Amino acid sequence: MKEIFVVALLIGAVSYFASDIVFNRRYGFVKYSGIELYIVGVLFSFVTDKNIISSLHIFVIVALTFIGFSFGIQFDRNTVKRITFKELSFAFLFSLTFFVIYLLLGLLGFNDNREVLSMILSMPSVSFLFAIGEKRFSVVSSEISIVFVLLFGSFLKFGFSTLVVFLLSPVFAFVLFFFEKALNKEEMNIILFALLLIESSLSASLGFDPLLSSWLFGFVFALLSNSQVFIKSFDALERPLFLSLLFFIGANFGSGFYELPKLLSLILPALVKPAFGGLLFHSNPLLFLPIGAMGIAVAAESNSSKIMTFTVISYFMFLFLSEVFRRKFLK
Amino acid sequence: MIYLLASLGFGALFFMLKTYLQLNSFYLIAFSLGFLILISFFTGKFFSKIGLPAITGYLITGLILSPYLTGGVPVYVLKATKFIEEIAIVFIAFQSGMEIELKFLKQYGKEVIRLTMLIALFAFAGIFATSLFLLKKFPGNVLNTSIILGILLILKSPLSTIAIIKESNTNTLFGEKILGIAVFKDVLVVTLFAIIVPLLTSGNSSAKLIVYGLIGSVVFGILLGFLISLYMKHIKAEAHVLIFLLALFITELSYIHLDPLIISVIVGFFIKNFTVYDNEFSKILNTFSPILYLLFFTLADSGIDVRNLIPLIPVSLLFIAVKWVFTMLGISLGTKDVSLRKYGAIGLLNQSGLSLALIVLAEAAFPVEGPIIKGIVITVIVLTDIFAPALFKKVLVKVSTEEAN
Structure with a gap:
């Protein structure tokens, strides 16, 4: 298994470097989309056993906790202090509105996993908004709205057991904080890595949302301490983790393919977000087209090939559209 | 001393949770690896404090937690992490x-x-x-x-x-x-x-x-x-x-x-x-x-x-x-x-x-x-x-x- 995995990763790396040359600077967003890793994943799905692919799920759970934690530590004390009531209430309304809309739309034809689909579709792409120089209000509100969507989804999926996460995750943050003064940066990274491994396995086996629990871990730690120590390390990890998720989603291509026409019909309701988003934020509606990294993470967490295939195809499609209209976005 | 206590504490917690939670084999790999890192790290720190190399601490932790001594880390976890x-x-x-x-x-x-x-x-x-x-x-x-x-x-x-x-x-x-x-x-x-x-x-x-x-x-x-x-x-x-x-x-x-x-x-x-x-x-x-x-x-x-x-x-x-x-x-x-x-x-x-x-x-x-x-x-x-x-x-x-x- 490992040999195929290594070969596939190498093909991915080579195709990534090739894409670096092919796309050059003319197609910035497409270049960073990670499409080559997805394609390698799809090819991998044809040459390997389904059991092997499903055994990769544990690595995905670990990657998700890293992504969740990395998102959580961005809400440090200074950032939280600067969040206005307007941004908070806006984010709440934005996330609730779209989450409910998509939940209701989901009832029309996609009863299975409708809460996951609602989560994915109602999450904005923060990095995209940031990259095109959108105003602070939109960026911050979008970040907070992702947290609300995670909360809504988690309560809907796991019910009140979600509350246990609010007790468990801070324990990890306190453990990390306890050793902060005694250890240096490298050593703290080791402790964090170990704690995230433990947290990922506990969340997965106890039936909690790994993304939400690790976000909470990162958030509580950022409030307690100087999280800047970790932000740099996580910056370096962010892209490899994202690329691994795309590879995993590609590897789960199989059954999702046959449902593709039905799934693609969901793209129409997905357009609700840009329409309403434009009205709410008084911005170009196309800004709210792309599905972001967190949407991809939620899709990977679902472990449903249908959801994953739909999400990633929408992600590439919206990204491509955004690329076409890119000149319009740049101010 | 705090490092030794941390190592022993995490060790005790590891065995307790492992027995109580009965995790499936997939999740046990990440769980064991996480605790192995924590226990080994703090043992290494303790060894450093008393003037011995940290790697001696790591090696001894590995021996103690091996499947053949305390059974802390199962054989299949070792195989999966090879x-x-x-x-x-x-x-x-x-x-x-x-x-x-x-x-x-x-x-x-x-x-x-x-x-x-x-x-x-x-x-x-x-x-x-x-x-x-x-x-x-x-x-x-x-x-x-x-x-x-x-x-x-x-x-x-x-x-x-x-x-x-x-x-x-x-x-x-x-x-x-x-x-x-x-x-x-x-x-x-x-x-x-x-x-x-x-x-x-x-x-x-x-x-x-x-x-x-x-x-x-x-x-x-x-x-x-x-x-x-x-x-x-x-x-x-x-x-x-x-x-x-x-x-x-x-x-x-x-x-x-x-x-x-x-x-x-x-x-x-x-x-x-x-x-x-x-x-x-x-x-x-x-x-x-x-x-x-x-x-x-x-x-x-x-x-x-x-x-x-x-x-x-x-x-x-x-x-x-x-x-x-x-x-x-x-x-x-x-x-x-x-x-x-x-x-x-x-x-x-x-x-x-x-x-x-x-x-x-x-x-x-x-x-x-x-x-x-x-x-x-x-x-x-x-x-x-x-x-x-x-x-x-x-x-x-x-x-x-x-x-x-």
């Missing part, structure tokens, strides 16, 4: 290669090679003679057993050498020479093994294969080093992803009879001495190496069933003593360097992990003599892992103080 050990070897070998400077080789290369040859010759002679005398009653041809044991017990671990040098925070000529000898010993033993084993088993196809492996590994190492430097020159982006993928790739090259260890050392050596990207490469290695070091040394001995090794402890201790005495003899004949003559034999005591890889080949080539060779070599590795790093660290600090004065 690839971590393999990647760690590549990373540590990259760093070993980067430690060998051309300037050092030009200045001390001849001395180091001459010393390596002498030490190897004496250590081999001592172990060979002891083995001939002690292992007569064991099954198989005692001559074969003695030759193979003699070759395998020459080895000294470059991986632990580099770890201890880094940990001791010293920069001594003595340390550099010991590392140089350790690396040359690896090359010498792999070459000897390639020539002697086919001669003893009267086959030559595998000899050709091993010689091809040696030359191929060197060529491949140079090629990879060149490709990495090209990448760093022209693309740069995501270099740490590339290096990690390459490490994974190198671990797989043993399937085509190339040696991942030699390839990695050559890559490091090439980048250090023939490119201008050594600093960038070193930075990338440093992002991964702390966690990989810890995991490598924790997992290294955790797969060994120490219960089977207990009867072999007296004979293995004798072999360690013989290796030490004869190494000292080789050093005193080969150099006038005072530090090396005084402490060199202690620095060269730690047995190499490479012997674990060569045991597998020896077992296949000598099915009858294999088990006793394997038993003794593994016991020597475990025993030297416990005390040799601590002695080497002490010696390094001492030499560093003496050189400063």
